[in-house]
Amino acid sequence: MVSRPKIEDLGGDKYKYGFTTDIEADMVPCGLSEDIIRLISAKKNEPEWLLERRLKAYRHWLTMSEPHWAKLKYDAVDFQKLSYYAAPKQKIHPQSLKDVDEKLLETYNKLGIPLKEQEALAGVVAVDAVFDSVSVATTYRAKLAEQGIIFCSISEAVQNHPDLVQKYLGSVVPYTDNFYACLNSAVFTDGSFVYIPKGVKAPMELSTYFRINAQNTGQFERTLIVAEDDSYVSYLEGCTAPQRDENQLHAAIVEIVVMNNAEVKYSTVQNWYPGDKDGNGGVYNFVTKRAACRGINSKISWTQVETGSAVTWKYPSCILQGDNSVGEFYSVAITNNRQQADTGTKMIHLGKNTRSKIISKGISAGFSNQTYRGLVDIAVGAKNARNYSQCDSLLIGSTCGSHTVPYIRNRNKSAVLEHEATTSKISAEQLFYCQQRGIKEEEAVGLIVNGFCKEVMQKLPMEFAIEAGKLINISLEGSVG
């Protein structure tokens, strides 16, 4: 009979985006102090109020300690060994796309994110490209500005729209929120800013593409999205990093404010470098994402496909403050080899008739470990709140782990809460059945996994969904023996 390789011999090591861009970087010295924060703030030519906020966050951070409640094991991060600012040196500050350094354009091309604008607008996506600590280009700004939509880097927003930034920044995730959010509030460098005015539906998908390039750098990006009354935007986020032996730190904050009758769809395909098959290197992804549905009938929908990172700590959450507001969380998390993920969501029901839905699909392979951790919190005043949660886990092989930790806190008797959870395993019988019908083992795994997370994939914008489907197959390469 054909000899079968063991699962552990087949660890996938096929990260496609592991290349490095050879571009000179302007980096601040390693280490964290008030002086470093002043230096970053000065480099960005920031107003005094922002520097004050940073310093306040930093002082608070010094009193905090790293959280250890997640089911994650990793070497402690030495925050003094990181550089908190790295920017590719460009000849001049790019005013338009034609001024952007060739090497950067090339990098994004290689990543499949062409930074160019087409005449026809059908099916296009506006992109903000963030490279290490700075935004290097934002496309379709003029087109979007015609409708009053602001889409730019957060640094530019600080300069050009200080009132909006001052009003909303930190209003959803205060700097005291948690250890990593606090650190981000002190040292954040760049990210995207989106403002959709009243009554406007964004005519195209907006997206940010994050790339960590420089060595020993932390990426602390900050994204702020504000959707005024009756507006709509669909926003996509993608991320990759070079293949490096040491761990890289990524601690971001995403804040979303949704007003009356407005809707925001936020989709992420997270593909940070996961480390090699023995667990060396890879990105530590410690992220705080939160949306506040402040208006009545407002809606936020998070969709995430998490395939990358060595360690993921991430709980995109919804504060359902406005009456009748709706929060949704659709997640596919895949871990292979030695990856670890502790991810889920928080649904905080404050308003009346608020509804939330959680669909989480976790797939574990190799020696990886994964935890779904979620909170459904019904406040006293959240009359007739409803939640439906479904957490499904799929195991491939017998050396991985999957855990589900749902927290429910209900303080209103009229609430209706449902929770369903399943754990299944791709069995040898299923694989043999597929093979007996001519389907190769890896194709069979892809078929079963894609079927398993179909419900979530359908929520992604079309083109993104195709990419994400392929990514799932790549992430699981070599996961069966």
Place this chain on the structure above:
Amino acid sequence: MTPKLLEIKDLSAGIAEGGKEIIKHLNLTINAGETHAIMGPNGAGKSTLSYVLTGKPDYIVTGGSMYFCGHDLTALKPEERAALGIFLSMQAPVEIPGVSTQNFLKHSVNAVRKYNNLPELDAAEFLKLLRSKAKEFEVSTDMLKREINVGFSGGEKKRMEILQLSLLQPKLAILDEADSGLDIDALKIVANGVNQWHTADNALLIITHHLDLLRQIKPDFVHIYADGHIIKTGDMTLAEELETSGYKNYLEASI
């Protein structure tokens, strides 16, 4: 001369883990156009034979040889054997949640076509083919949309297996208790499907306990299989005899 499809010589095989031998020095040759039936007491290793032929990873060949159309089967993966034309209708087809029957069948048909250097069928072509087959096996459109084998009744599962036989058009079909749990009407559908597929160019190996299916498919050879090999070969009259007197006489004689 009829072409040899399957040639098993002095084959011994067992469970990979622990090495327990189940097939012992088995010889069997199947030519194109023939129908063979294997009957035998429970635990004789009949299903094991079907798994060893199709390459199920839990089993290991310890001696002898098996060739299919000139290919050494021991060197081929299960999907390669399938693509070469060995089909196994399983005794208990496994459920695969999340994968629609229609999607599964399309992947299967195209995987086999690809292996044989045939152009893959596009969605429309495949659907046309599938619809005609579905009608033949009284499989509803609704059933094609359901997850494969999930919540299917025993009869539905068996009909689905024969529908796949008909879609894939293999050279050798092994039916492992394709008749178990079927009512008279379902049995007729299965038998008709098999008979329609069966020509002078392909062959059939039926593993069964019952005569109902054999009466409708009519084997050329009936083998009594015990203790890992064939102890007696005859024709349909042997099967009829077994039904009245059981295996007892033959088992005692073989010791």
